[in-house]
Structures are given as structure tokens and as C-alpha cells.
Amino acid sequence: MIKLQQLIGLPVLVIHSGKREGTIKDAIFDSHWNVTGLVLESNGWFANVVKTVDWNAVLTCGIDAIIISDEAAVQKTKLEQLGRTFCTSKVQLKGMPMVTVHGVMLGQVSDVYFHPFMGTPIVGFELTDGFISDLMEGRKWLRAPEGSDAVLLGEDAIIVPAVSEAELEPVAASNSKNREK
Numbered sequence: 001m002i003k004l005q006q007l008i009g010l011p012v013l014v015i016h017s018g019k020r021e022g023t024i025k026d027a028i029f030d031s032h033w034n035v036t037g038l039v040l041e042s043n044g045w046f047a048n049v050v051k052t053v054d055w056n057a058v059l060t061c062g063i064d065a066i067i068i069s070d071e072a073a074v075q076k077t078k079l080e081q082l083g084r085t086f087c088t089s090k091v092q093l094k095g096m097p098m099v100t101v102h103g104v105m106l107g108q109v110s111d112v113y114f115h116p117f118m119g120t121p122i123v124g125f126e127l128t129d130g131f132i133s134d135l136m137e138g139r140k141w142l143r144a145p146e147g148s149d150a151v152l153l154g155e156d157a158i159i160v161p162a163v164s165e166a167e168l169e170p171v172a173a174s175n176s177k178n179r180e181k
Helices: 131-136
Strands: 011-014 020-029 035-040 049-054 058-061 066-068 074-078 097-100 105-114 122-128 140-143 158-160
Touching: 020 049, 105 140, 122 131
Parallel strands: 011 066, 097 158
Antiparallel strands: 011 020, 020 035, 035 049, 049 074, 058 066, 097 105, 105 122, 122 140
8 A cells, every 4th residue: 555645756767778757746536536647747847748657557666766667658738638636636635624514524535555566546535624734633544434335525525424423543654754755
């Protein structure tokens, strides 16, 4: 299981040439919030086109680099065609509030966990209540509820079962730190 934010900033390399195609800036999700691709850093300040890589072209998702099958896997995509992303599109997961069906706010999404080669569904959420709360109490972790009917990943909020409030766990100190290299 890896945290999505650990991928951001990693280089994307082609397996047979070793050519660096870019650096990961974001991830693309489908309507069920499965990871379907990666967004690479763009060169322009006001670029409306970004380079993307379909997740099927990812061969290895390592701690220091992402390896892809070939240069043809990198495509140019208009920003408005990205749909759902972690942090750069109109519909983004980062910062999205998570609320139970009873109206209890659990926090805002600060990161997501997924297994890189098991269909790439989100398996857990890291939640924050804000900077001060993170310092005082730490962030919380919630395992993604089982079954697609158990959670509504909407455009403006994530609605989860009422039992999710009781299932919140503190994030281990080793998991809450960003990669430092």
C-alpha cells in the first residue's frame, strides 16, 4: 500500500531507454475513484495542455521512480479533459470533506492510500481537521468502506456510512511524514 503524495515529485522513466519523461504532479481518477493515470509537470506557466500517462503503461511504482513501458505512453491532454484528479482539476479529491450519512464531519482528505497493482482502487483515506489539529491531535486514517454502494464519492463531498466515525484511527508517525530525501 502506498500514499499518493509519495508519488508526487517522482521522475517517470522509460524502461528501455532510461529517458526521463517528466515528474509526477498529480493522479487521474475514474468515476469510482480508481487511479487511471498520472499527470506530469508542465513546462509553461499558463499551459492548458499537460502530459499524462495511462496507468496501464506503468510497469513499476518504486520509492524513487516510476517506470513506464515506452515513450508513446506519454500523451498530451487538455486540462479540462482530466476529469477527477487528486489536486489540480475542477473535481479534486484533496481537501474534499468527508461526512457520514448522519451529517458528522470526519475531516478533509489530505492523502489517499492504494495498492499500485491491484486494480488501483483507493483503500484508505488520510484525513485532516486543519494544521493546528494535525499538530495537536495528528491526522486520522479511515479504511475505504467495502463495496461501491457503501460510499458516495461525489463532486463536493464524500458521504460514508455512520460507522465510519467509530472506525477512524490515528495515522502512525512513520506514515504521516512526507518523503524526505
